Amino acid sequence: EEQAGRQWVVLDGDVDPEWVENLNSLLDDNRLLTLPNGERISLPPSCRIIFEVEDLQHATLATISRCGMVWFGDNTLSLPQLLDRALVCVRGGLQPSAWVNVSALPELELESFCASAIEPFLKPDELMEQAIQHAAELEHVMPFCRQRALAA
Structure with missing residues (x-):
């Protein structure tokens, strides 16, 4: 049974194309993670994924287009x-x-x-x-x- 409230998965570090491409189906509207063995896992509606990265140097356009972004410049926090x-x-x-x-x-x-x-x-x-x-x-x-x- 799903818990009340939001659940967050925070991925901290570079968005490496080799592993993040496997998450693209999870980031789509269908919210399905496809494992290497073909099994599919559905992400509950209450769950959100956050990528906390320094920059988008290694991210692909396919991944970027599936995500909303919040950018904090160096001067956002004094x-x-x-x-x-x-x-x-x-x-x-x-x-x-x-x-x-x-x-x-x-x-x-x-x-x-x-x-x-x-x-x-x-x-x-x-x-x-x-x-x-x-x-x-x-x-x-x-x-x-x-x-x-x-x-x-």
Whole structure:
């Protein structure tokens, strides 16, 4: 039985034509995944697929034409917004206090302590912003991404 609400499948990384072409029938209106053995699996109406990619360099027109796109430029989220989000993650995420398990309290206290210790460095024009700006000026094997640099 199908659960209420939406279900999401998130594919993070390059859209490689070798494997994504097999998903084209899934992305069509018929929403069928055809396996190599010929078996077909239907995607429930409540399920959505998201491709989170850096660029469309490896995507084919057949795949692109089957997808809606949302593009976030480098300036969509400011560096202070990204740093604020990083601080929220260090503090233990965005879970309501009703979800907190009593046995997890020592861990939450540690997360709060760590967040308090690094918070001064995440303020505008402080160490982290300067480090990210400096890193952006260096040569990279992959295209520079502030979110990825911050996560590292």
